[in-house]
Amino acid sequence: MLRFRTPLLHPFSLTFSASNQLRKVQARPFRSSIKMTSAKTVEHIVLFKVKEETEASKVSEMVNGLGSLLSLDTVLHLSVGPLLRNRSSSLTFTHMLHTRYKSKEDLQAYSAHPSHVTVVKENVLPIIDDIMAVDWVADGISNLVPPPGSALRVSFLKLKEGAAGDEVLGVVRGIPENFKQISEFSFGENFSPGRAKGFSIASLAVFAGPTELEAVDSNQELVNYQKDKVRDQIDSVVVVDYVVPPPPPAQSASL
Numbered sequence: 001m002l003r004f005r006t007p008l009l010h011p012f013s014l015t016f017s018a019s020n021q022l023r024k025v026q027a028r029p030f031r032s033s034i035k036m037t038s039a040k041t042v043e044h045i046v047l048f049k050v051k052e053e054t055e056a057s058k059v060s061e062m063v064n065g066l067g068s069l070l071s072l073d074t075v076l077h078l079s080v081g082p083l084l085r086n087r088s089s090s091l092t093f094t095h096m097l098h099t100r101y102k103s104k105e106d107l108q109a110y111s112a113h114p115s116h117v118t119v120v121k122e123n124v125l126p127i128i129d130d131i132m133a134v135d136w137v138a139d140g141i142s143n144l145v146p147p148p149g150s151a152l153r154v155s156f157l158k159l160k161e162g163a164a165g166d167e168v169l170g171v172v173r174g175i176p177e178n179f180k181q182i183s184e185f186s187f188g189e190n191f192s193p194g195r196a197k198g199f200s201i202a203s204l205a206v207f208a209g210p211t212e213l214e215a216v217d218s219n220q221e222l223v224n225y226q227k228d229k230v231r232d233q234i235d236s237v238v239v240v241d242y243v244v245p246p247p248p249p250a251q252s253a254s255l
Contacts, residue, residue: 041076041141042101043186043204044110045154047093047240049130058127059095065119066097072113074106075099077145079244084151084210087239091132091197096242098152098204100144104191107135132156132238133195134202136188143184146206148246150183151213156190156199156238163233165189165201171229172203178226179205179219181212199238210243 050059063080070078077100086093101107110116124131134156146152157172159165169189176185184206190196207213217223 039140040102041138041144041186042104042107042135043138043188043202044097044099044101044107044133044135045202045204046097046131046133047091047238048095048097048124048128049092050094051127051129054127058123062119062123062127063095065123069099069110069113069116069119072110072115074101074109076101079146081242081245083240084243085241087241088237090236091130091238093130093132093238093240096154096240098154098242100141104135104137131195132197132199133192134190134199135192136186136190136202138186138188138204141184141186146184146244148244149209150244151207151210152242152244153205153207153213153216154240154242155203155205156196157201157230158197158199158235158237159201159233160235163235168201168230168233171226172201175203175205175226179216181207181215183208199236210241213241 048062050062066080067078069075078098080095080097082095083093099107099110101110157168159168169187172187175187176182182205185203187201187203190200190202193200207216
């Protein structure tokens with residue numbers, strides 16, 4: 001299926017330039033005020049590719065509409081906005097939604113909520129060319145809400161047929177031990193294959209900011225060492241970088 005033009009098969013890959021369109025779109029991301037340690041947390045990541053000809057006002061409506069869903073009771077955290085960088089050459093996404101829940105049932109309730117359905121139908125689907133969603137259960141997240149300005153690196157791995165998934169998960173699990181700039185790390189197996197395009201292993205690394213994220217990329221010897229551990233097991237990978245923006249001004253509008 002989808003393959004890279006380069007042999008980079010690990011979350012810590014080389015930098016690609018952000019599109020000019022992303023620099024022109026002012027996002028209004030949202031975050032929760034909840035901060036606590038969670039033994040089990042459901043991660044929900046959605047990547048969107050906005051059509052190139054889309055008016056900035058329509059993109060803002062999408063971002064604001066998705067952001068307003070933070071008010072739903074089951075949502076522990078929600079942030080949405082343009083990507084800092086899309087490091088994947090095959091799938092050129094432009095925006096990301098990151099939400100967290102206490103359980104799979106809470107995620108299902110969010111997905112089925114009329115407000116969510118309305119936003120997707122009216123503000124999302126009309127302006128996107130592509131979409132990808134991955135869900136997994138993470139252990140021991142100490143801060144459910146990444147602070148504004150945090151840089152996130154999200155990586156999705158598609159395994160080769162017959163690859164040892166447990167072996168790949170073991171390598172992914174050890175990433176924070178080798179990259180000390182990571183302040184929080186979440187990983188797991190995707191449990192929602194419907195919109196995942198065949199990607200089955202996901203990880204999310206939180207950094208204090210873009211500077212710390214770029215410091216990881218500068219350590220090429222260690223990056224290459226980590227990649228070599230899983231290179232033969234991976235068919236393709238999607239890697240995106242995202243910066244958590246500040247919360248929007250207080251507003252009373254709701255869906």
